[in-house]
Amino acid sequence: MxxxxxxxxxxxxxxxxxxxxxxxxxxxxxxxxxxxxxxxxxxxxxxxxxxxxxxxxxxxxxxxxxxxxxxxxxxxxxxxxxxxxxxxxxxxxxxxxxxxxxxIGEFMAAMSKWRVPRSVVIPLAIMFRYFPTVKEDWGHIKDAMTLRGISLSPGYFLKNPGVVVDALYLPILVTASNAADDLAASAVTRGIENPRIRTSRxxxxxxxxxxxxxxxxxxxxxxxxxxxxxxxx
Amino acid sequence: MNVEFKNVGFSYPDTAEGTLKDISFCIKNGEFVLLVGESGCGKTTITRIINGLIPGFYGGKLTGDVLIDGKKVSDYKSYELSNVVGSVFQNPRTQFFNVDTDSEIAFGLENAGKSSEEINATLDKVTEELNIQELRNRDIFKLSGGEKQKIAFASAYASNPEIFLLDEPSANLDTVGIEGLKECLEKIKNNGTTVIIAEHRLFYLANLVDRVLYLKDGVIEREISGDEFRSMSRATLNAMNLRSNAYISLNETESYQIVDILEKGLCIRNLSVEYKKRRVFESINMDFMPGQIYCIIGNNGAGKSTLLRSICGLLSATAGDIYIDGLRMKRKDLQKKAFMVMQDVNYQLFADSVINECILGTEKSSSIWVEKILDEMGLLEYKERHPNTLSGGQKQRLAIAVSLMMDKDILLFDEPTSGLDYKNMHLCADFLNMLAQKDKVIIVVTHDEEFMECCCDRIYKLN
Known part of the structure; x- marks a missing residue:
């Protein structure tokens, strides 16, 4: 291995x-x-x-x-x-x-060794972090849609395409942007903007x-x- | 390290909330200071000024001088400040950058460019001192809120900051989680670290605080010494719109006798649910009558959320039945009858205005009816606003308005008071009472003893 x-x-x-x-x-x-x-x-x-x-x-x-x-x-x-x-x-x-x-930390440190600028690495790292969140968010949004009687079935979608699209993208957008703000704030207070070459444990x-x-x-x-x-x- | 505010004023670019007006105070090295006041009073703003997120991250106009150890905060770079000031935030879900615990604790050290030997040594030391060895090398997504908050704490602690800032760290925690947080705070207080904490829930801090700053509308209205704070009565605190400074213990539930299926209301009989191949709970029996407020309590993992999801028909039961008004319900029927206001209500708001939110997906949508409901929920004046611009409490009420539009009889609430101040907590209780009077079945999952005390008729405990 x-x-x-x-x-x-x-x-x-x-x-x-x-x-x-x-x-x-x-x-x-x-x-x-x-x-x-x-x-x-x-x-x-x-x-x-x-x-x-x-x-x-x-x-x-x-x-x-x-x-x-x-x-x-x-x-x-x-x-x-x-x-x-x-x-x-x-x-x-x-x-x-x-x-x-x-x-994520390992990835960032490795990119730092390649001298890839932080402005490129940090968004990529946040994407990494976001993938597991999507699954969690998706579960919540599906629940919320069911409670509102909005279904993901093709039949319902054909009748109310607008409703389904709104119900999908708005919560994802809002929760993701809130989460991104919080995440960025917490990263800044822990020195992510430090220009030194990042290390890894x-x-x-x-x-x-x-x-x-x-x-x-x-x-x-x-x-x-x-x-x-x-x-x- | 000293923290000094000299005639500090601040306003956010787009809202009047959180404004500070000409604030001056000094926090001495090693002091434990609690910032209290209603939502929007400016206590979070103060913490953000000290850790440099204001103006660096949030923008806005900052006047006056803020000094850390005699040096202006604005003269520190964000990463210099991060070695001096450690921050822990409100939401345990959104403040971690890594997906495993070890990397998260090491995050600040890696940013500072420490060697891997040093990082690993610090990691061992930190986890031992905070007594969280069992949280080493875990998937953060699988931790409870309290455990996540401990990791956030450890991550700040690892950089050995001389000032610790916490912004409502208990908002999403249960009693066990708060107890863990308190132990961490005791630890840093004994180390002589300066602690500045903004909080609504005060009971767990009473024995730790040296001084309390009470803020109102952006000014420090009152400074209270630790001893005075500990001796204040609940009535006095409540009059200042503050929560209790002592833990409110509730009488344990008397055992309940399950008799016949109720003619009116919701009955759960021998309900067992498996989720992801794990038996979450087994043979539960509960009765919920309309017009009363029921609270469900229990530790993390006891299955509270699973129970709510089963009642809404989002999960199917492995065994047992749910009856409404004497009739056995199928999953689809439950989905039609029950509604849940989620802990993060952002997931369930879909429309571009308050009024459109109410009529989305509903058939019966006469405008008089909509306006009546919005009026009852205190939202009529906001009907053209975008739901995302509402406050947390208002979003919650909008979700309730939606459930009324849909004629749902069973209303479930998942942690409705997390992060709410005294006033909003009371408001929430008032609205629940109003719903109860409409003969709705109301079931609340909560950890908030203070809230239960003011509106709960009956408690069920899940083990």
């Missing part, structure tokens, strides 16, 4: 983005997902990574073996939808892995394993770019 420097994870994310943007061929996506899955297991996120990989595998098998036998409009729309999913899947998967295995440095993992992904990308002939699945 390994731990990686947050900087390595940022690089992996960038490699994955380049991969998704430049290589359209499905079989390579499969290889990339396998690599990410192995990485996820090594980073001690075995269960969630495996689940994501299985979902991908199911979609991929569907696209390879069942989709060609479907005809008409359904074929086209599924093709387009799956194409989009396959494009985003590697990035989403590695981003989820990144967020779930990196502590965790020992952050690029180790051999960081270099190895990076090289594996980089080589996979280069080989993929060389071999890719285009096509879909």
């Amino acid at each position: 390994i731990t990686l420097d947050p900087r390595t994870k940022v690089l992996l994310l960038i490699l994955t983005a380049i991969f998704s943007a430049s290589i359209p061929n499905g079989i390579y996506t499969l290889v990339w997902i396998i690599l990410t899955t192995i990485l996820g297991i090594m980073l001690k996120r075995a269960l969630k990574t495996a689940r994501a990989a299985i979902i991908f595998a199911a979609l991929w098998l569907f696209a390879s073996f069942i989709l060609p036998n479907i005809g008409g409009v359904l074929h086209t729309s599924l093709l387009v939808w799956l194409g989009l999913v396959f494009k985003c899947y590697p990035c989403c998967m590695i981003a989820a892995l990144f967020i779930s295995t990196t502590q 965790l020992d952050i440095r690029i180790r051999l394993i960081d270099i190895i993992v990076f090289l594996i992904f980089a080589v996979a990308l280069i080989v993929g770019m060389g071999l890719s002939t285009g096509g879909y699945v």
